[in-house]
Amino acid sequence: xxxxxxxxxLAVDSGLTVAQTVGxxxxxxxxxSQFVALQLLALSSPIWxxxxxxxxxxxxxxxxxxxxxxxLGHFSRGEKAAAFFVLVDPLFAAAEERVGHRRLTRSYxxxxxxxxxxGWSVSTLLGAIFGGLIEDQRAFGFDLILPVYFIAxxxxxxxxxxxxxxxxxxxxxxxxxxxxxxxxxxxxLGGLAGIAVAALRRPAGNGAP
Amino acid sequence: xxxxxxxxxxxxxxTYATRFAGHLVLSRFERVPPRLEAALDAxxxxxxxxxxxxxxxxxxxxxxxxxxxxxxxxxxxxxxxxVIVGLLAAALARSAGY
Numbered sequence: 001x002x003x004x005x006x007x008x009x010l011a012v013d014s015g016l017t018v019a020q021t022v023g024x025x026x027x028x029x030x031x032x033s034q035f036v037a038l039q040l041l042a043l044s045s046p047i048w049x050x051x052x053x054x055x056x057x058x059x060x061x062x063x064x065x066x067x068x069x070x071x072l073g074h075f076s077r078g079e080k081a082a083a084f085f086v087l088v089d090p091l092f093a094a095a096e097e098r099v100g101h102r103r104l105t106r107s108y109x110x111x112x113x114x115x116x117x118x119g120w121s122v123s124t125l126l127g128a129i130f131g132g133l134i135e136d137q138r139a140f141g142f143d144l145i146l147p148v149y150f151i152a153x154x155x156x157x158x159x160x161x162x163x164x165x166x167x168x169x170x171x172x173x174x175x176x177x178x179x180x181x182x183x184x185x186x187x188x189l190g191g192l193a194g195i196a197v198a199a200l201r202r203p204a205g206n207g208a209p
Numbered sequence: 210x211x212x213x214x215x216x217x218x219x220x221x222x223x224t225y226a227t228r229f230a231g232h233l234v235l236s237r238f239e240r241v242p243p244r245l246e247a248a249l250d251a252x253x254x255x256x257x258x259x260x261x262x263x264x265x266x267x268x269x270x271x272x273x274x275x276x277x278x279x280x281x282x283x284x285x286x287x288x289x290x291x292v293i294v295g296l297l298a299a300a301l302a303r304s305a306g307y
Contacts, residue, residue: 016213020213020214020217023214023217024217024220027217027218027220027221028217028220028221028224029221029224030224032260033220033224037216037220041213041216047212047215047216047219050216050220051216051219051220051223054220054223054224055223055224055227058223058224058227058228059227060227060256061224061227061228061231062227062230062231063231063249063252063256064228064231064252064256065227065228065229065230065231065232065233066231066232066234066235066249066252067231067249067250067252067253068232069231069232069235069236070235070241070249072232080232081229084225084228084229084232085225085228087228089257089260092253093253093257096252096253097253140296140300141295141296141297141298141299141300141303142296143264144264144272144275144276144295144296144299145292145296146260146264147260147261147264147265147272147276148275148276148279148291148292148295148296149288149292150257150258150260150261151258151261151276151279151280151283152279152280152282152283152286152288152291152292152295153253153257153288154253154254154257154258154261154280154283155280155283155284156283156288157253157254157257158254158284160250160251160254161247161250162247162251163254166251166254166255167254167255167258169255170254170255170256170258170259171258171259171261171262174258174259174262175262175265175266178262178263178266179266183263186259186262186263187256187259187260187262190255190258190259190262191252191255191256191259192255193255194251194254194255194256194258194259195248195249195251195252195255196248197251197255198247198248198250198251198255199244199245199247199248199251201247
């Protein structure tokens with residue numbers, strides 16, 4: 001949520017109206033790509049180039065929806081449409097963790113999903129209105145919330161087959177891509193490398209433990 | 210300024226498309242092949258770990274140590290507990306001047 005407030009603050013600073021700022025969060029609802037769009041806007045990049053960056057950064061959602069979609073069989077069409085709209089990193093992580101040990105219910109998915117969505121929109125609004133009040137996010141360690149959260153969430157999948165090679169290769173390739181090609185490709189290419197390890201690792205059905 | 214609204218609408222549409230596309234493609238399969246199944250099961254660990262990369266590379270040693278230590282901490286603690294301990298450690302270390 002501090003990132004929602006930060007986005008609100010930065011967006012208003014860079015000339016968006018409060019309505020546009022909140023509209024961004026409520027419509028796109030994908031933190032990292034919103035920050036990148038702001039950065040590119042400030043450089044007055046053409047719209048098409050901003051859109052390419054947004055899609056590149058959000059490409060991981062294709063894999064999220066393929067993966068979590070397998071567990072939404074009992075959702076109706078409309079529920080699926082809503083479910084995919086709110087499918088963000090933390091919800092994906094929590095839902096995948098959930099299917100590891102029990103059924104993914106509508107109430108669990110939508111309660112958590114709605115909480116995140118409302119939290120993101122409201123914190124954007126607060127940031128847009130009261131921006132600048134939180135002067136030093138670093139002093140409180142807020143800049144580390146997401147990294148620590150995601151590393152902890154990654155570890156929650158350590159019981160899955162091939163966790164170490166998958167996460168290890170993804171991390172290494174991601175770092176190499178980040179320092180060579182640059183962001184946002186470190187997410188897509190690093191992730192695909194880890195996924196490729198899982199696909200190649202075990203020949204259909206029974207393999208070495 | 211209407212440009213901004215156009216950008217918001219198109220970004221929103223494209224992002225929603227990425228969130229729907231994977232499921233749309235996958236639901237065409239009658240049976241999901243085992244290799245694809247294994248690949249999809251690897252999605253969370255492989256993708257989530259890459260989100261940490263920029264802070265890990267661009268951050269100082271304090272940030273790197275906190276991220277790695279949080280990974281180990283998560284073996285024993287819940288995600289929420291890990292985040293709280295990690296943030297406290299970062300705030301303390303920084304107020305001590307690191």
